[in-house]
Amino acid sequence: MYKVVFVLGPPGSGKGTICAQIQENLGYVHLSAGDLLRAEREREGSQFGALIENHIRNGSIVPVEITCSLLEIAMIAREDANGFLIDGFPRNEDNLAGWKRQMGEKVNEQFVLFLSCPVDVCIDRCLHRGQGRTDDNVDSLKKRVDTYNQSTFPIIEHFEKLGMVREVNSERPVNEVYADVVKVFAAANQQ
Numbered sequence: 001m002y003k004v005v006f007v008l009g010p011p012g013s014g015k016g017t018i019c020a021q022i023q024e025n026l027g028y029v030h031l032s033a034g035d036l037l038r039a040e041r042e043r044e045g046s047q048f049g050a051l052i053e054n055h056i057r058n059g060s061i062v063p064v065e066i067t068c069s070l071l072e073i074a075m076i077a078r079e080d081a082n083g084f085l086i087d088g089f090p091r092n093e094d095n096l097a098g099w100k101r102q103m104g105e106k107v108n109e110q111f112v113l114f115l116s117c118p119v120d121v122c123i124d125r126c127l128h129r130g131q132g133r134t135d136d137n138v139d140s141l142k143k144r145v146d147t148y149n150q151s152t153f154p155i156i157e158h159f160e161k162l163g164m165v166r167e168v169n170s171e172r173p174v175n176e177v178y179a180d181v182v183k184v185f186a187a188a189n190q191q
């Protein structure tokens with residue numbers, strides 16, 4: 001069984017930043033669904049490149065069959081991992097249902113790390129991220145925030161009802177956010 005922590009929060013809430021630090025210090029392997037989709041978009045011969053770019057620019061969600069397969073392939077490649085941080089997934093009902101179908105019997109879902117941060121702060125961070133992402137512009141960000149509010153936040157609420165959500169306020173400096181995140185992992189791994 002793969003041990004899995006889902007990491008969710010608005011665009012720019014710091015998911016990638018915090019996951020990189022957990023990977024470095026706690027031995028979990030960081031798998032960002034967005035990064036895997038961007039890599040697939042760039043892969044020569046991919047039949048999904050245009051579809052993925054269209055979704056990314058529009059802030060909409062790629063069909064789960066594509067995303068979940070990329071995640072599973074990446075997990076199989078790192079079967080030695082202590083656990084996986086699945087960053088930016090599941091993002092909507094389709095993601096959740098497809099994950100349960102494909103991975104439900106193969107994973108142990110530890111908890112959901114929810115990085116909460118006001119949307120105006122998140123947008124400002126994305127606009128200054130400087131990574132040249134095709135969706136870090138005002139138009140795409142409006143759509144990404146709409147998708148987050150309409151489709152992703154209800155998934156967080158779903159996990160909340162199951163008692164699985166650990167919320168950390170990520171509006172604060174990275175070192176403060178990370179210190180609280182480490183406490184969440186310590187508590188979960190003591191059980």
Ligand SMILES: Nc1ncnc2c1ncn2[C@@H]1O[C@H](COP(=O)(O)OP(=O)(O)OP(=O)(O)O)[C@@H](O)[C@H]1O
Binds near residue numbers: 173177
């Ligand atoms: N706590 C923080 N305080 C200030 N800036 C931060 C903080 N966390 C992350 N950042 C910066 O904000 C930007 C977005 O962070 P990051 O890429 O980690 O967010 P994300 O949640 O993965 O975003 P996305 O959902 O768009 O992939 C980066 O430039 C990062 O350096």
Ligand SMILES: Nc1ccn([C@@H]2O[C@H](COP(=O)(O)O)[C@@H](O)[C@H]2O)c(=O)n1
Binds near residue numbers: 035061090095
């Ligand atoms: N489960 C997912 C995750 C991401 N996407 C698409 O990628 C975009 C960027 O995601 P980030 O997490 O890197 O911000 C996102 O806006 C979606 O278009 C997806 O479809 N499904």
Ligand SMILES: [Mg+2]
Binds near residue numbers: 015
């Ligand atoms: Mg990210």
